[in-house]
Amino acid sequence: MTPLISLLFALAGLASLALAMPRHAAQAKLGALWVARAPWLRGCGWAALGFSLLVRLARPDWRTGLIEWIGEAGLAAAIVVVVLMRRPQLLRGLPAVVLLMVPIAALLLR
Amino acid sequence: MKTGFRQSMAWLHAWGGLIFGWLLFAMAATGTASVFKSEISDWMRPEVRMRTDPVDAVAAAIRYLSVAAPASSGWYMDAPDDRLAATIATYDVKDANGADEYRLAALDPVTGRPDAIRDTLGGEFFYRFHFELQLPYPWGRILASAAGMLMLVVLISGIATHRRIFADFFTMRPGKGKRSWLDAHNVLGVLALPFHLMISFTGVLTLITLTLPWAITANYGADTARAFADLDPGYYTRPRAGRPAPLGDLRAMLTDARARFGGDAIGRVTVENPNDAGAVLLVYRNDSNGVGYDGGVAAYDAVTGRLLSAYAEQRPAKSLYNLLYGLHMGRFAPSFSRWLYFLCGLALSATIATGLLLWTIGREKEGGLGNAFVARFTVGATGGLPLAMAGFFLANRILPVTLTGRQDAEVHVFFLVWGLATLFGLLRRPARAWIEIVALTACAWLALPLVSAVTVGLPYDIVGLGFDGVALALGGAFVAAIPPMLRKLRTVPKLRERRT
Amino acid sequence: MARPEPRSLAYRLAVASRVVAALIGGYGAAAAVAMASARWLPLSRAEAATAATLIAMLALPAVVIWVFAARSAWRAWAGPIAVIVLAVLAAWAAGGPR
Incomplete structure (x- = not known):
């Protein structure tokens, strides 16, 4: 449960961080309006990434959580790389879709 | 060995990586399999x-x-x-x-x-090979430690060489020849970098009392009995x-x-x-x-x-x-950590393999016997290992259950396949040999669930299903690697091939 | 350092010199650091030995990187030699096995 939630947050965060980079924003055909908001996107990205770590650290098994989070963040980044490689335009919606999945996952797996 | 810090580090990364690259790939691949040592052992003993x-x-x-x-x-x-x-x-x-x-x-x-x-040795075989390399004690362990230490040095020099770790963090440009291989090498190396650093550091540490006993000697002198009693x-x-x-x-x-x-x-x-x-x-x-x-x-x-x-x-x-x-x-x-370890291990194996390929690609034009040897040796020594692992599993299913010395026979199949693949790679033109070995590897992994179902029956539990799933996924990945290699074989001018 | 032609004898000797410096210097420095820290760390002797080994494990890659990054062969050798001499002196000054 916790692993999935923190993985989703890490994915949303890293996708936002990628979108905040000019090269990947161009790949994802992001509008000029959004490109101008890169600093804002970057801030949200770091926040989501930090929150995904916090989710793991706030639990009693935080030692395992920290180790798993490092692997999870790498996995999330790998997903972003694959999306950029295969369907770069999907990246635009990725943060929002992934964040929407958090409450659904929380409800389904409770 | 060139002027400037970054150039020196690039030199160290390339040559340090090459010298134990093949060994490190084998250690990384068998170590990755060892993450599921217990599950492999269970799968290899369907009678229990x-x-x-x-x-x-x-x-x-x-x-x-x-x-x-x-x-x-x-x-x-x-x-x-x-x-x-x-x-x-x-x-x-x-x-x-x-x-x-x-x-x-x-x-x-x-x-x-x-x-x-x-x-059968089960998963114990990969686990033992990972740090003993099938060599007599203590030489296998010492060699494995040296390789692990070099790996740590190669990782550090690799970080120093990589100019744009953050700018290229998500960058993977497929279909661009050497550029793509470099991207893959960087992405696989950087995304799991904490794992790569951790696993090589802690790996050397597991054998440290054998390889670096001087702190114990300094405090205990010749009184090793006392030292071991105190330490454990x-x-x-x-x-x-x-x-x-x-x-x-x-x-x-x-x-x-x-x-x-x-x-x-x-x-x-x-x-x-x-x-x-x-x-x-x-x-x-x-x-x-x-x-x-x-x-x-x-x-x-x-x-x-x-x-x-x-x-x-x-x-x-x-x-x-x-x-x-x-x-x-x-x-x-949790089993989730083990899957992450497994994925990171795969990433490390792939980082080493792409590194070895990059070494060759960068020197194709130079020609020379040494470069040709590296290119050809890499095919079987690296590409042949996943094939040998599949061969080991197939032997477990195919060899008669009552065969005497069955445990050793499975191990012999592993080394025989690896050795033959290496020989094959040395004799064939690399671009062709790669396709042939990868195709054979794909067949071997895809055949595994089938052979297992015929010889011992369909999987009945999570371990059996998981094993078949991983075998099919690996087989699928090898299949997916074939079309781009075929395309490349057609486009690469024959002239350059003939010189190597 | 002056950069000799690759594949020339001078270049190969320079490479060999650094490889030897990294191997012997790296391992020697790690061993010496292990001995010095084992004797100087204010811990029980088993704990000091364990902690010293961990410290020495960090020294080894650091020395190897130093050797290959150094601008001249002289500096490449001087680094590990200095570490070894200082650490061995420190270990010796601390007295024999405690």
Whole structure:
């Protein structure tokens, strides 16, 4: 449960961080309006990434959580790389879709 | 070896990576498989299906060993747990010439006997190969340590070489030849970099008392007995008494140990000096309960059942060492961590493989015998390893169950396939040999679930399904690699090929 | 350092010199650091030995990187030699096995 939630947050965060980079924003055909908001996107990205770590650290098994989070963040980044490689335009919606999945996952797996 | 820090580091990265690259790839790949050592062992012994209480299983195993190896100097057992169905016993017997010979046998958890269980090393083979490299003690371990240390140096120099770690963090440009290989190498290396650094550092650490004993020497001089007693106080040992004595109520001792571990499962159990008045029973807590290996150990007089010592590590430096050791072994609780370890291990193997390829691609135009050798040797030494691993699994399913020396025969198949693939790679043109080896590897992995279903039946549990799933996924990945290689073979001008 | 032509004898000797410096210097420095820290760390002797080994494990890659990053062969050798001499002196000054 916790692993999935923190993985989703890490994915949303890293996708936002990628979108905040000019090269990947161009790949994802992001509008000029959004490109101008890169600093804002970057801030949200770091926040989501930090929150995904916090989710793991706030639990009693935080030692395992920290180790798993490092692997999870790498996995999330790998997903972003694959999306950029295969369907770069999907990246635009990725943060929002992934964040929407958090409450659904929380409800389904409770 | 060139002017400027970055150039020096690039030189070190390239040459350091090359020198042990093939060995490191084999270590990374077998280490990755070892993440699922227990599951592989279970899959390779489809005859063991029953599960029992670990205490009962160990008691049954000891009953069998008392008859099968009464003169052994010690019995070493891994108790079954959630992941492993059989009791794995290692013990020494005198061979025909009177020399000590170590045997590994899987014992049925209910009967304690090895009958009808196919003779195989299981996941233990990859685990042992990962750090002993099938070489005699201590040379395999020393070589593996040296390779691990070089790996750490290569990683550090790689970071120093990589100009744009953050700018290229998500960058993967496919279909651009060398550029794409470099992107793949960078992405695989950088995304799992914490794992790569951790695993090479902690890997060297697991063998450090063998390779760097000087801190112990400085503080203990020649008094190694005292040093080992201080460093590992839980390990209780005493000499043989020389008087035969029957073993006491081992089940009671095992149950007592479990109570001492707060009800947690027992892990490794050893009986030293069995059937002697000096017999000692050591019970370790199962290592899946925490990252660090400090769960505790209890020692009993195996004849009288008296507790000789009980120990749980509290000292900070040793606890830190145990934590780092446990990080390398990756045996702590949730299965999610193990999958992450497995994926990171795959990433590390792929980083090494792409690194070796980059070495060749960068030097194709230079020509020369050395470069041609590297290009050709890499094909079989690297590409042949996943094939050899599949061959090992196939041998487990195909070789007759009653074959004598079956355990060794499986291992021979592994090395035979690896050796033949290496020879094949040396003889063929690399661009062709790669396609042929990858195609064969894909076939071998895809055939595995089928062969298994025909010889021992369809998978019936999560381990069987998981194994087939991984085999199909690996096979699929190898299949996916074929079309781009074929395209490249058609477009690459023949002229350049002829020169290598 | 002046950069000789690759594949020339001078270049190969320079490479060999650094490889030897990294191997012997790296391992020697790690061993010496292990001995010095084992004797000087204010811990029980088993704990000091464990902690010293961990410290030495960090020294080894650091020395190797130093050797290959150094601008001249002289500096490449001087680094590990300095570490070894200082650490061995420190270990010796602390007295024998405690």
